Amino acid sequence: MRIDSPISATLVSWGNAWLTGHVGLDEAVDRVERAAGPQVVATGADEVTLRAFLMDKRIEGLRSLRLALPVPGDPLGLTGPPVFNGAAVDAGEAAIAVLADACVGLVPADDRRGSSYSGVRWSAYEASAAVPGLPSLAEAEQELAGAMRSATEALLGVSGPAQGFPALDAPGDTLAPGYPGRAHRVGALAARLAAALRVADERGLTSGQLAARSEALRELDRAVRRARVAAHHAIVEPSRP
Numbered sequence: 389m390r391i392d393s394p395i396s397a398t399l400v401s402w403g404n405a406w407l408t409g410h411v412g413l414d415e416a417v418d419r420v421e422r423a424a425g426p427q428v429v430a431t432g433a434d435e436v437t438l439r440a441f442l443m444d445k446r447i448e449g450l451r452s453l454r455l456a457l458p459v460p461g462d463p464l465g466l467t468g469p470p471v472f473n474g475a476a477v478d479a480g481e482a483a484i485a486v487l488a489d490a491c492v493g494l495v496p497a498d499d500r501r502g503s504s505y506s507g508v509r510w511s512a513y514e515a516s517a518a519v520p521g522l523p524s525l526a527e528a529e530q531e532l533a534g535a536m537r538s539a540t541e542a543l544l545g546v547s548g549p550a551q552g553f554p555a556l557d558a559p560g561d562t563l564a565p566g567y568p569g570r571a572h573r574v575g576a577l578a579a580r581l582a583a584a585l586r587v588a589d590e591r592g593l594t595s596g597q598l599a600a601r602s603e604a605l606r607e608l609d610r611a612v613r614r615a616r617v618a619a620h621h622a623i624v625e626p627s628r629p
Contacts (some may be wrong), residue, residue: 427510
């Protein structure tokens, strides 16, 4: 699984499209499995297919899915408990199933069983029902634009190899049907910037140049992750100015 295209984002996008009536469950699960192969969810000693897990949680009152894209020092989208937070930070991503009075955290890992089977195994954790402090879509878009300008200025001011910002020629994420146009736009730009960050080349720079470049890219990475989370929540959260 690539960091710039986490399977958790795909699950949240298509899962929310299903929960809001824009696609059926079969179509949602098919799109998630098309992205990363067969999917199972481990709940204690039991293991069920992703389709069965979502259906069961829907009966129990599943309302929405939230995206978390945490890194050490910035647990974006997480509110605890520590066991779930630690697993999500280690994975760099998680999805949170939001029910009426509880939440279930889902952390993905590669699932390889033999030479021909390759899929995803989600580990289910008890998750806090507290709502994380996240930006609105408009706020995230503004932060992303500002961070991109600052990063571009900083990188253009670094002399040496690999000057400037990488070309934004990577394909962006495609959100599921039902998301507002602004969410599609912000999500696609954030995905392209995530890909550019992933391939940013630091070879040949001095320690001082590396420090200036690293700070600029760190701030942009934070803005990218916040924008992606906001875009993936836009279909189930009321719009804010």
